[in-house]
Amino acid sequence: MKKLNLSLLISTFFLLTILARLIAAYFFADTRLDNEWGKLVHNLEFSGILGINVVIDEFTAIHKFANSKDVVLPSAFMPPLYGYFIYYVKVLLANSFDLIKVIIFIQIILSLTSIYLFFKITRKFENLYFSLGLSFLFSFFPMYVYSSVQISSIILQIFLLLCFFHFLLIFIENKKILNLIYFSIFSGLLILVRGEFILFYLITLAYFFLYHNKNFKALFLSLIIATIILSPYLKRNYNYFDTIVLTKSFGHNILKGNNPDLKVEGSGKYISNQKDLKIKTNNYYEIELDNYYRNEAFKNIKENPKIYLILYFKKVFSFLFFDLNSTYPGYYSIFHILPKIVLSILSFCGAIVVLRKKSFFQFLSIYYFSNILLFSIFFILPRYSLILLPIQLLLSVQFIKIILKKLNFKNEII
Numbered sequence: 001m002k003k004l005n006l007s008l009l010i011s012t013f014f015l016l017t018i019l020a021r022l023i024a025a026y027f028f029a030d031t032r033l034d035n036e037w038g039k040l041v042h043n044l045e046f047s048g049i050l051g052i053n054v055v056i057d058e059f060t061a062i063h064k065f066a067n068s069k070d071v072v073l074p075s076a077f078m079p080p081l082y083g084y085f086i087y088y089v090k091v092l093l094a095n096s097f098d099l100i101k102v103i104i105f106i107q108i109i110l111s112l113t114s115i116y117l118f119f120k121i122t123r124k125f126e127n128l129y130f131s132l133g134l135s136f137l138f139s140f141f142p143m144y145v146y147s148s149v150q151i152s153s154i155i156l157q158i159f160l161l162l163c164f165f166h167f168l169l170i171f172i173e174n175k176k177i178l179n180l181i182y183f184s185i186f187s188g189l190l191i192l193v194r195g196e197f198i199l200f201y202l203i204t205l206a207y208f209f210l211y212h213n214k215n216f217k218a219l220f221l222s223l224i225i226a227t228i229i230l231s232p233y234l235k236r237n238y239n240y241f242d243t244i245v246l247t248k249s250f251g252h253n254i255l256k257g258n259n260p261d262l263k264v265e266g267s268g269k270y271i272s273n274q275k276d277l278k279i280k281t282n283n284y285y286e287i288e289l290d291n292y293y294r295n296e297a298f299k300n301i302k303e304n305p306k307i308y309l310i311l312y313f314k315k316v317f318s319f320l321f322f323d324l325n326s327t328y329p330g331y332y333s334i335f336h337i338l339p340k341i342v343l344s345i346l347s348f349c350g351a352i353v354v355l356r357k358k359s360f361f362q363f364l365s366i367y368y369f370s371n372i373l374l375f376s377i378f379f380i381l382p383r384y385s386l387i388l389l390p391i392q393l394l395l396s397v398q399f400i401k402i403i404l405k406k407l408n409f410k411n412e413i414i
Helices: 002-028 036-047 081-093 099-122 128-140 142-147 154-174 177-193 197-211 216-241 250-257 285-303 305-320 334-356 360-375 382-406
Strands: 053-057 060-063
Touching (some): 002 128, 081 099, 081 154, 099 154, 099 382, 128 142, 142 334, 142 382, 154 177, 154 197, 154 382, 177 197, 177 216, 197 360, 285 305, 305 360, 334 382, 360 382
Antiparallel strands (some): 053 060
């Protein structure tokens, strides 16, 4: 009877998870591909070049959908994986189905798979019912449900991140090379979907293969495999830009987050393709423009270091907890802000208490704080915190378990 009840519980959970995403798709799904991803895919299809900038004249290029007479400049502005994902789905469909609906359908499948992966990860540390409860919270977290029906790379990022953690844990347990290969492949793919992940990948290697348990063979093999995954795109960029670069948006991002507007969310007011800069619209256009943005941001910071240091800590607070001055529609909705604040407080406390002991949770705490400290250098958008959602849930549970133990609850309850 108990087994039957459990099967019914899991089946109900699965059906509710699907239903929540179908309802979200009906009310909130994107219906047009008119953002940066749309421009990238359109221009790739039209010109064979993954590029967002289209030449207007000798010193001007703008983000636009290219037409038959336009020249598209090669781009290193955005990580390529999600753009190529949309492009190849479009090629396979051959205009037989609605592209947006198919992309959203695939993202819903990825989100469901991510929930299963998250459940598998939690089962390594928690009992069955605790794992189901955590998976329930993960599945129905409002921003996660909403994001699954938006044209955004965040669902793909979460799926790849959970694959990354899943195979890392399995390799740590059984030391089988195949699991290290999978871990390394997903590491490379994560870097292609979020360039900054290369730092977190290196932190992971350093923690598990140098600090936690020295394993130089696994370290070098993983680096080789991840490099192989990255090499086609690195080669593409070298051919276009004569330099080895994965993405070139550091200047854009740091200026957007560090300018006289002093906004946590950043301001695009100081980001423009300025004709008077006399940057020629050739293959090096984005590289040189990004260098200009970088220099402007550094100049701002050098001129007013105290102001930008205060802004940095405001961004850290916004990432850790919530933005006091968000302009995003629905940000202060009770369905978004209440679970965000509760989870933020619990996960922050959990991250602090698990830092002391060498373990997977100590690593998660380091990973958690590294993300926050890095992204706060730039600017903070609401969706950025979503990539940490699985980690926040795991850290929150560790804090709750410690509190329950201190309150003398029985071990079997927790």
